[in-house]
Amino acid sequence: MKYVILIHSNPQPWGHPTSDYLAAHQGLPDDVRKRLNAEFEQVMSELQANGELIGGEALGDPAAARLYRWQDGSPLASDGPYSEAKEHLAGFFLVDVESRARAEEVAARFAGPGETVELRPAMWPGGDDQ
Amino acid sequence: MVQRTLADVWRREAPHVLGALLRRYGDLGDCEDAAQEAAEAAASQWPVDGVPDNPRAWLIRVASRRLIDRTRAESARARREALDLARRPDDADVAPGADEVPGTEVDDTTRLLFLCCHPALSRPSQVALSLRAVAGLSVAQIAAAYLVPVRTMTQRLSRARATLRDAGARFAMPSDEELPARVAAVLDVCHLVFTEGYTRTSGETLVDVELAEEAIRLTRQVHVALPDHDEATGALALMLLTHARLPARTDSAGDLVPLAEQDRSRWRRGLIAEGVALLEETLPRGHVGRYQLQAAIAAVHAEASTYQATDWMQISVLYDMLSRVAPAPTVTLNHAVAVAMAHGPTVGLALLDPLLTEPAMRRHHRLYAVRAHLLELNGEVEAAAENYRRAAQVTTSLPEQRYLNRRLRRLGR
Numbered sequence: 001m002k003y004v005i006l007i008h009s010n011p012q013p014w015g016h017p018t019s020d021y022l023a024a025h026q027g028l029p030d031d032v033r034k035r036l037n038a039e040f041e042q043v044m045s046e047l048q049a050n051g052e053l054i055g056g057e058a059l060g061d062p063a064a065a066r067l068y069r070w071q072d073g074s075p076l077a078s079d080g081p082y083s084e085a086k087e088h089l090a091g092f093f094l095v096d097v098e099s100r101a102r103a104e105e106v107a108a109r110f111a112g113p114g115e116t117v118e119l120r121p122a123m124w125p126g127g128d129d130q
Numbered sequence: 131m132v133q134r135t136l137a138d139v140w141r142r143e144a145p146h147v148l149g150a151l152l153r154r155y156g157d158l159g160d161c162e163d164a165a166q167e168a169a170e171a172a173a174s175q176w177p178v179d180g181v182p183d184n185p186r187a188w189l190i191r192v193a194s195r196r197l198i199d200r201t202r203a204e205s206a207r208a209r210r211e212a213l214d215l216a217r218r219p220d221d222a223d224v225a226p227g228a229d230e231v232p233g234t235e236v237d238d239t240t241r242l243l244f245l246c247c248h249p250a251l252s253r254p255s256q257v258a259l260s261l262r263a264v265a266g267l268s269v270a271q272i273a274a275a276y277l278v279p280v281r282t283m284t285q286r287l288s289r290a291r292a293t294l295r296d297a298g299a300r301f302a303m304p305s306d307e308e309l310p311a312r313v314a315a316v317l318d319v320c321h322l323v324f325t326e327g328y329t330r331t332s333g334e335t336l337v338d339v340e341l342a343e344e345a346i347r348l349t350r351q352v353h354v355a356l357p358d359h360d361e362a363t364g365a366l367a368l369m370l371l372t373h374a375r376l377p378a379r380t381d382s383a384g385d386l387v388p389l390a391e392q393d394r395s396r397w398r399r400g401l402i403a404e405g406v407a408l409l410e411e412t413l414p415r416g417h418v419g420r421y422q423l424q425a426a427i428a429a430v431h432a433e434a435s436t437y438q439a440t441d442w443m444q445i446s447v448l449y450d451m452l453s454r455v456a457p458a459p460t461v462t463l464n465h466a467v468a469v470a471m472a473h474g475p476t477v478g479l480a481l482l483d484p485l486l487t488e489p490a491m492r493r494h495h496r497l498y499a500v501r502a503h504l505l506e507l508n509g510e511v512e513a514a515a516e517n518y519r520r521a522a523q524v525t526t527s528l529p530e531q532r533y534l535n536r537r538l539r540r541l542g543r
Binding site: 001002048049050051052053054055096098100121122123124 | 252253254276277278279282283284285286287289493526527528531
C-alpha cells in the first residue's frame with residue numbers, strides 16, 4: 001500500500017537537508033546530530049534496497065512559489081508563500097509498503113527536532129483494506 | 131501471429147525452462163536472467179526461422195549456453211565457484227539433463243512456486259517473485275500491475291532473490307513437515323494475486339496483465355499437481371466462482387456495483403458450473419478449510435436467482451464455520467451481514483460491537499461501511515450517515531469512496 005510522507009519544516013535560510021538549517025537541530029550536541037543524520041541515511045538506503053521507495057523530492061523555498069487562484073472565471077496569479085503557517089511543505093517521499101504498521105514505523109524514523117512529519121495514505125483504484 | 135505464439139509459448143514454458151536450469155545451476159537470479167535472454171533470442175529468431183518443433187528444448191539449450199558464456203566471462207574466482215556449482219547439481223542423481231525434456235511437467239511449476247513462496251520472504255516478495263519466475267511476466271508488467279516504477283520492482287525482486295540465496299533455499303519439494311505450511315503459503319499467494327486483480331478491475335487504470343486470470347492459471351496448476359489437496363481445490367473453486375461475477379461487478383462508468391444490485395444474467399455460468407463441480411468433489415471428503423468454506427458461500431450466492439432469494443440462513447451457518455476455522459475481522463464482518471439478512475439488522479449489529487474496540491479495525495473502512503448498511507436497514511438514518519462518512523474517510527479505494535459518498539447522499543444527510 002502506498003503512503004506519502006510529507007516533511008513540514010521551516011529551515012532558515014531555506015535549504016536541504018532541512019536539518020542543517022533548523023535551530024532545534026543545530027542546538028544538538030555534535031554526536032547526536034551525527035547519529036540522527038546517520039539514522040536517516042540508513043532508513044533511506046533500507047527503503048531503497050527493499051524496493052519500498054517509489055520516489056521523493058526536496059522542494060524549493062515557499063517564497064519562490066507562484067499561486068493561482070480562480071477569479072472572475074480565470075486564474076489570477078500571485079507570489080507565495082501559500083500559507084503564513086510556521087511550517088511549510090519542504091519535501092515528500094512516496095513509499096509502497098506491506099502494511100500501515102510498516103508505514104508508521106518508517107514515518108517515525110523521518111521525524112527530527114524542529115519539524116513535523118505527516119503520513120498520509122494514497123488513494124488508488126484498487127484500494128486497500130486498511 | 132508469431133509474436134502472439136511466442137508470448138503464449140513463453141508463458142507456458144517459462145517454469146519448465148527455469149526448472150531445468152535450476153536443477154543444474156542453482157541460483158534463481160542467474161537462471162532467470164539466462165531464461166530471459168533465451169526468450170529474447172527466440173523473439174528475434176523464431177519470426178525468421180519459424181517456431182522450433184520442441185520450443186522448450188530450444189529455450190533450455192540457448193539459456194544454458196548463455197549461462198555458461200556468462201560464467202566464463204566472469205572473474206576467475208566467480209568462475210571457479212560457478213563451475214563447482216555446475217559440477218554439483220542439487221539432485222544430479224535423479225534429475226534429467228538440462229537439454230532433455232523432463233517428464234515432470236507439473237512438478238516444475240509447483241516446485242518453482244514452492245521456491246518462490248519460501249518462508250524467508252515477505253508476502254509481497256513471494257507474490258512478485260512468483261509472477262516473475264512462475265507466471266513468466268516481465269518486471270515491467272509486474273511493476274505496472276502493482277503501480278510501482280520498474281526500478282522499484284527490480285529492487286524488490288533482487289532483494290527477494292538475495293534473501294533466498296542467504297536462506298539456502300533449494301529448488302526441491304519441501305520436506306513432509308514443511309509441506310503443509312508451504313502449500314498454504316502458495317495458495318495465499320495465488321489468492322492475493324487474484325484479489326489484487328479482482329479489485330483492480332474496478333478501477334480506472336487498465337492493466338495489460340490480467341492478474342486474476344494469471345492467479346487462476348497458477349492455482350489450476352497447483353490443483354493438477356496436488357489433486358487430493360482439498361484446500362487447493364477449494365481455492366480454485368473460490369476464484370472461479372468469484373471471477374464469474376466480473377462482468378456484473380462494475381457499471382459503464384467503472385463504479386462498483388454491490389452484489390445486491392448486480393445483473394445476475396451477466397454472471398459467467400461456465401465458471402460457476404466448474405467451481406460448483408470442484409466443490410462437490412472436495413466437500414464430501416471431510417476436511418473443510420477456509421477456501422472451501424469461502425467457495426461454498428460463493429456457490430450459495432451463485433445459486434440464488436436474485437439477491438432477495440439468497441439462502442441467508444445457509445450463508446450465516448457457513449460464515450459461522452469459517453469464523454471458527456479461520457477467525458478474522460473480515461470474516462466477522464461478513465458473518466454479521468449474513469446474520470442480519472437472516473435474522474434482522476440488530477442481531478448483525480450486535481456481532482460487530484466487539485470489533486469497534488479492536489485497534490486494527492479502527493481504520494478499516496469495511497467495519498463502518500457494514501455498520502452503516504445495517505443501521506440504514508434498521509431505519510437509524512443519523513447513525514448510518516455518520517458511519518458512511520467515517521468509512522469514506524478511511525478507505526483508500528477511489529471507487530469504494532465514490533460508492534460510500536453516493537450512499538451518504540442517498541440518505542440526504
